[in-house]
Amino acid sequence: MLRLAVCVSGGGTNLQALIDGINNKTIKNAEIVMVFSNNPGAYALERARNAGIEAVCRSPKDYPTRDDFNREFLSVLKSAEPDLIVLAGCLLNIPPAVVEAFPGRIINIHPSLIPSFCGKGFYGLHVHEKVLERGVRVTGATVHFVDEGTDTGPIILQKAVMIRQDDTPESLQRRVMEEAEWKILPMAVDLIAAGRVSINDGHVVIDRYEDIDL
Numbered sequence: 167m168l169r170l171a172v173c174v175s176g177g178g179t180n181l182q183a184l185i186d187g188i189n190n191k192t193i194k195n196a197e198i199v200m201v202f203s204n205n206p207g208a209y210a211l212e213r214a215r216n217a218g219i220e221a222v223c224r225s226p227k228d229y230p231t232r233d234d235f236n237r238e239f240l241s242v243l244k245s246a247e248p249d250l251i252v253l254a255g256c257l258l259n260i261p262p263a264v265v266e267a268f269p270g271r272i273i274n275i276h277p278s279l280i281p282s283f284c285g286k287g288f289y290g291l292h293v294h295e296k297v298l299e300r301g302v303r304v305t306g307a308t309v310h311f312v313d314e315g316t317d318t319g320p321i322i323l324q325k326a327v328m329i330r331q332d333d334t335p336e337s338l339q340r341r342v343m344e345e346a347e348w349k350i351l352p353m354a355v356d357l358i359a360a361g362r363v364s365i366n367d368g369h370v371v372i373d374r375y376e377d378i379d380l
């Protein structure tokens with residue numbers, strides 16, 4: 167059973183997709199052992215409690231320095247003894263010490279087709295604002311492993327979403343979540359829990375990739 171620690175900062179719709187996926191068995195052989203948030207007001211914490219999952223919050227504001235917060239963050243994560251850490255709408259800069267403590271065991275969902283519209287400053291609604299500003303015709307979402315960079319780790323899954331001419335950043339964000347994020351994040355967790363995902367020379371290899379129905 168793959169032990170998941172899920173890090174959240176906002177509404178938690180991606181967390182909910184994981185909870186629902188485990189409950190309806192589209193995600194097999196995995197359990198969420200802890201939900202962590204840096205934001206006391208995150209509704210994602212409420213979703214965790216409603217699902218009977220340990221919900222832990224540590225706010226950077228409560229620590230004298232960012233280093234103090236990062237040490238506590240790492241300590242809390244280690245206490246959960248996770249096999250995989252999932253960043254699901256997590257707006258924290260992940261400290262190098264956390265990446266080093268869990269090499270190849272942290273994944274993130276990003277609301278664009280990396281390497282487009284990603285990196286510093288590209289999070290939440292800002293991503294979709296820039297997508298519409300640029301006038302691209304296709305966007306989507308990406309699940310990737312987390313390394314020391316920002317949105318730079320090996321890509322696991324991606325799913326495209328067509329842009330409509332009447333889209334607003336809000337309508338586009340919603341459709342990218344519905345059509346892409348909430349599908350590929352649970353799928354990526356299920357594939358990892360099934361032992362079908364490996365990293366070879368910086369690229370992800372998925373066993374029987376052709377069988378995947380995105």
Ligand code: GRF
Pocket residue numbers: 174175176177178179180181210254255256275276277289290291339343347
């Ligand atoms: C969403 O915009 C998602 O694309 C990004 O974080 C935001 C909040 O997601 N990953 P959630 O509803 O908290 O999962």
